[in-house]
Amino acid sequence: MTEILKIEGMGCGGCVTTVTKALVAVPGISDVAVNLDSHEARFELAAPATREQAVKAVEDAGYDVKG
Numbered sequence: 001m002t003e004i005l006k007i008e009g010m011g012c013g014g015c016v017t018t019v020t021k022a023l024v025a026v027p028g029i030s031d032v033a034v035n036l037d038s039h040e041a042r043f044e045l046a047a048p049a050t051r052e053q054a055v056k057a058v059e060d061a062g063y064d065v066k067g
């Protein structure tokens with residue numbers, strides 16, 4: 001299932017890398033694509049990952065998830 005998170009606080013390519021790594025590290029999340037201009041992370045979510053885990057991973061990396 002494709003999920004999209006709206007992320008606040010990303011300002012450069014380093015942020016994109018940080019968010020991408022945080023999401024990829026969650027078992028069950030794959031095909032992560034983070035877009036700096038649209039402030040979106042798009043990825044495939046499969047068990048055992050949950051959307052809540054994806055949100056937490058991004059927040060733990062230091063960014064706010066707005067939806």
Ligand SMILES: [Cu+2]
Nearest residue numbers: 011012014015
């Ligand atoms: Cu940055």
